[in-house]
Amino acid sequence: MKQVWKRNIVAATVLLFVCAAVYLNWRYASNISDLGQESDQKVLGQSTLVNGEAEDEKTAQAESEEETIGTAAGDYFASARLSRQQARDNAISLLREAAESESADAAVANEAAETIQVLAGYAIAEAQIENLVTAKGYAECVAFMGEDSISIVVSTGTEEPLSAEDVACITDIVLNETDYTAGQIKIVEAD
DSSP: OHHHHHHHHHHHHHHHHHHHHHHHHHHHHHHHHHHHHOSSSOOTTOOOOOSSOOOOHHHHHHHHHHHHHHHHHHHHHHHHHHHHHHHHHHHHHHHHHHHHOTTOOHHHHHHHHHHHHHHHHHHHHHHHHHHHHHHTTOSEEEEEEOSSOEEEEEEOSSSSOOOHHHHHHHHHHHHHHSSOOGGGEEEEEOO
């Protein structure tokens, strides 16, 4: 009974860290989109004309908006990967501490080792899926694997929404790389 309780505590802790990472990722992504809507702020990389010649205002504004959108999208994917990695690192650290604890019995140590292996497998599969999706011509991709489902966030790099062929291609990649069924795959297009 005590072993089950400890195993449930470890699983709940891992789940808590993953949920916290998803929430922080969502908050960070909404802050990035808020920054992109404020036109009075300076954008990193935005330059000012120094020699006194005027540039077409509409062209300059369109270019700065494209830079802001591209930066925000790139920041989302980078922050999502970073949040995912930090959550995993924290979970693995807790699992190692639980396994190496003097009061831990063999069953808890084995459970922690198995969970670490599962998390390592998730990391490898996510990286493989992300690489294959970007190799198919999509601008950015980030995958989030869980016990019962997988979420794929994709950016096409264009204004075009994901087509049925795009969804089928991404689904095929996930089905080939994992044991998930089509009903367990969620594909989200990044704005």
